[in-house]
Amino acid sequence: MRRRYMDAMSLVQRQQHLRTEVYKGLIDTVIGGETSASNIGKRIILPASFIGGSRDMRRRYMDAMSLVQRYGKPDIFLTMTCNPSWLEIKKHLADEDEIQNRPDLVSRVFRVKIEQLKDDLFKKNLFGEVAAYTYVIKFQKRGLSHAHFLIILKQRSKMFSPEAYDRIVSAELPDPKESPYLHSLVLKHMVHGPCGVLNPNCPCMRQNRKCRNNYPKDFSAYTKHGRNSYPIYKRRNDGKSVVIRNHTLDNRWIVPYNPYFLAKFDCHINVEICSGIEAVKYIYKYIYKGHDKVMYQISSQQTENIIDEIRNFQSARWICAPEAMWRIFAFDLTNIHPSVMTMHLHLQNH
Incomplete structure (x- = not known):
């Protein structure tokens, strides 16, 4: 059965039934510097029953x-x-x-x-x-x-x-003669960027002026285990290239x-x-x-x-x-x- 979605009003009405005091114990509150006893235990929470909270x-x-x-x-x-x-x-x-x-x-x-x-x-x-x-x-x-x-x-x-x-x-460009349809889809959906020196204004370059996805990748003659969670995929330097946004790209720019x-x-x-x-x-x-x-x-x-976590949550979310x-x-x-x-x-x- 699908979980029912609750709106903000129903959450507010249920606040008196939630054990909000357990989220901030009395000792922790005093250690945290709270000096007013009237503020202890007052917290409007967004419970785990709210999907996406x-x-x-x-x-x-x-x-x-x-x-x-x-x-x-x-x-x-x-x-x-x-x-x-x-x-x-x-x-x-x-x-x-x-x-x-x-x-x-x-x-x-x-x-x-x-x-x-x-x-x-x-x-x-x-x-x-x-x-x-x-x-x-x-x-x-x-x-x-x-x-x-x-x-x-x-x-x-x-x-x-x-x-x-x-x-x-696969992390390579398919042969345009053997698989023209697949080749067109790779160009349409699976080419990263370009970024780096080819396009410093790419959205992936906002942090430290480097591609957050580490493109372009290095050429590799075969697939091998990498140092992180993902392997180093086969990206051969076979001379295949395409022109994307006025830049020539090769297998190093292909998303797996x-x-x-x-x-x-x-x-x-x-x-x-x-x-x-x-x-x-x-x-x-x-x-x-x-x-x-x-x-x-x-x-x-x-x-x-x-x-008020409900007000904070609604104020910070981007709903499309x-x-x-x-x-x-x-x-x-x-x-x-x-x-x-x-x-x-x-x-x-x-």
Whole structure:
């Protein structure tokens, strides 16, 4: 059964039933420098039952890490981004309609694509038999929906060699004569940048004037294990190149992809092999970090200095139209399999 979404008013009405005092004990409050007894225990909280809140995301992160404890590290990290130019979207637009004015249509089509992807991954077992998985639907500020999948394969389906990685992931330009359709999709969806010296104003260059995704990659004659969580994929210096935004790019700029899924879904669909365990915690925290937010300050003073997490949460969130429609349709924002049962514990002095 889908969890019901609660609005801010119902959360406010339930505050008197929540044990808010346990979030800040009396001793901790005094140590923190609070001198007014009237302020102790006054806290309006956003409970874990609110989908997408900080407590909800932390709880889901802990559930996902329990899968790692039971089944081992994830094997595949897959990201799928909505393509507003899908034919299923365009053919349902009226002559005067524009894609950005139909978030309901975009959300419905993207959910259908997600269900098709889940069917290929978890029923048809295209990557192998799946022991556990979790995925999160997220929304960018520019309005494009995307999904992050973390998949743990069963022991007999796990990949231990670079040759096994090459059967699933490619990071090279396909031959335009042998696979013209796949070649066109790689140019359309799977080329990074350009950034660096070719384009210092690229959005990925905002931090330390370096590409946050470390592009361009180095040439590699074969796939090998890397020092971080991802392997070093085969990117041969075979002379293949393309012209993107007036710059000549080669295999070093190709985002890893699966040829079958790219050809089937016609969208940006990044497939990575999790070859190591060093960044497992980072990967799970990355997909459960929450939604995009904006930074601004409300000048009005709150009465009696009461900490109101509901007001803070609503004031900081960036809600785009596709996310609003996704929630109205009550589509799943996250899922985990198998289910995790939380054991409630009462700690001393809490």
